[in-house]
Amino acid sequence: xxxxxxxxxxxxxxxxxxxxxxxxxxxxxxxxxxxxxxxxxxxxxxxxxxxxxxxxxxxxxxxxxxxxxxxxxxxxxxxxxxxxxxxxxxxxxxxxxxxxxxxxxxxxxxxxxxxxxxxxxxxxxxxxxxxxxxxxxxxxxxxxxxxxxxxxxxxxxxxxxxxxxxxxxxxxxxxxxxxxxxxxxxxxxxxxxxxxxxxxxxxxxxxxxxxxxxxxxxxxxxxxxxxxxxxxxxxxxxxxxxxxxxxxxxxxxxxxxxxxxxxxxxxxxxxxxxxxxxxxxxxxxxxxxxxxxxxxxxxxxxxxxxxxxxxxxxxxxxxxxxxxxxxxx
Amino acid sequence: xxxxxxxxxxxxxxxxxxxxxxxxxxxxxxxxxxxxxxxxxxxxxxxxxxxxxxxxxxxxxxxxxxxxxxxxxxxxxxxxxxxxxxxxxxxxxxxxx
Numbered sequence: 001x002x003x004x005x006x007x008x009x010x011x012x013x014x015x016x017x018x019x020x021x022x023x024x025x026x027x028x029x030x031x032x033x034x035x036x037x038x039x040x041x042x043x044x045x046x047x048x049x050x051x052x053x054x055x056x057x058x059x060x061x062x063x064x065x066x067x068x069x070x071x072x073x074x075x076x077x078x079x080x081x082x083x084x085x086x087x088x089x090x091x092x093x094x095x096x097x098x099x100x101x102x103x104x105x106x107x108x109x110x111x112x113x114x115x116x117x118x119x120x121x122x123x124x125x126x127x128x129x130x131x132x133x134x135x136x137x138x139x140x141x142x143x144x145x146x147x148x149x150x151x152x153x154x155x156x157x158x159x160x161x162x163x164x165x166x167x168x169x170x171x172x173x174x175x176x177x178x179x180x181x182x183x184x185x186x187x188x189x190x191x192x193x194x195x196x197x198x199x200x201x202x203x204x205x206x207x208x209x210x211x212x213x214x215x216x217x218x219x220x221x222x223x224x225x226x227x228x229x230x231x232x233x234x235x236x237x238x239x240x241x242x243x244x245x246x247x248x249x250x251x252x253x254x255x256x257x258x259x260x261x262x263x264x265x266x267x268x269x270x271x272x273x274x275x276x277x278x279x280x281x282x283x284x285x286x287x288x289x290x291x292x293x294x295x296x297x298x299x300x301x302x303x304x305x306x307x308x309x310x311x312x313x314x315x316x317x318x319x320x321x322x323x324x325x326x327x328x329x
Numbered sequence: 330x331x332x333x334x335x336x337x338x339x340x341x342x343x344x345x346x347x348x349x350x351x352x353x354x355x356x357x358x359x360x361x362x363x364x365x366x367x368x369x370x371x372x373x374x375x376x377x378x379x380x381x382x383x384x385x386x387x388x389x390x391x392x393x394x395x396x397x398x399x400x401x402x403x404x405x406x407x408x409x410x411x412x413x414x415x416x417x418x419x420x421x422x423x424x425x426x
Contacts, residue, residue: 250416
């Protein structure tokens with residue numbers, strides 16, 4: 001019997017990716033080999049009729065939300081379905097086996113960031129569900145073309161904790177490298193892996209100097225500038241409380257321009273993994289100690305028009321140890 | 330839900346993570362309130378956390394007080410009181426003296 005997580009909440013994995021990128025194929029294989037264990041799957045289809053639910057029969061429970069993308073028009077249906085699962089689970093006796101994991105397969109038109117925001121903004125769900133990770137599947141064949149033209153494709157990559165390249169057997173190594181460099185430029189913090197029909201494939205390390213082709217600005221991106229990643233080194237003078245104070249203020253004032261923040265910081269309780277998607281901050285998680293902790297204290301910011309030196313100065317002057325901050329009039 | 334204060338036992342605000350023991354939590358609260366107070370004072374606001382009741386007390390210099398649950402609420406309340414958000418990328422925070 002699987003035991004409850006220490007905090008008693010369920011773990012939710014959001015599976016996103018563009019239309020036809022291979023989300024269902026990947027998930028079907030994972031269910032077949034049991035990578036998630038007993039899991040309830042929620043499938044969202046933007047169209048009125050669902051077909052994916054037939055393919056995913058290996059799940060221990062399945063909910064189909066058809067006719068409305070759950071990041072926008074179908075959002076309430078998603079919240080209701082998740083609340084229903086929470087209710088069912090709460091009614092079970094403590095010694096019965098209870099649902100531990102949910103996988104949400106979004107429609108290809110969904111922005112995973114908006115779904116994460118909706119779930120974390122719900123007062124009931126936040127007590128029952130922890131969003132564990134956002135996996136985004138990228139079509140190795142068509143991914144680059146989509147990223148060139150589709151703002152949604154770029155938003156999906158920006159929201160990913162992990163990127164899975166599908167159909168890698170159908171592309172030549174050079175174009176795969178090009179796509180991977182582009183993905184790295186859009187979201188340097190998301191590890192990349194590969195799969196063919198859902199089965200994991202080895203992926204060579206991406207050369208650090210691999211150049212990404214320049215992505216044209218899109219009309220849907222507004223004119224305030226392009227989204228680009230920045231890295232911020234947090235030194236010893238800024239502790240976690242000070243950083244959280246600064247970041248919470250920054251998210252309040254500039255959250256709409258800040259697509260993603262991710263990094264690991266030292267705290268009294270251990271190494272803390274921090275992740276945000278736009279204004280929403282996922283419950284920070286304590287990570288086990290590792291041998292290689294050289295990346296600790298480096299925070300990746302993906303946002304619109306954030307200059308590294310501005311962020312560094314602002315952090316120091318806003319939240320650092322006493323500086324000569326004059327009285328503002 | 331706490332019988333006395335009516336605050337639901339929600340998983341803590343993200344800014345309060347990273348402190349596991351009651352001692353660490355209390356230390357972090359005092360530390361956070363001190364840092365916050367330093368930021369707010371130039372704007373004519375003060376912050377105080379006595380460590381007893383949940384939440385952070387905000388006061389204006391004229392004595393108006395409110396208690397807000399967490400840092401996100403602090404910035405929202407400060408924006409309401411000031412009529413504009415406190416922006417860490419405001420030029421005042423970007424120039425070294």
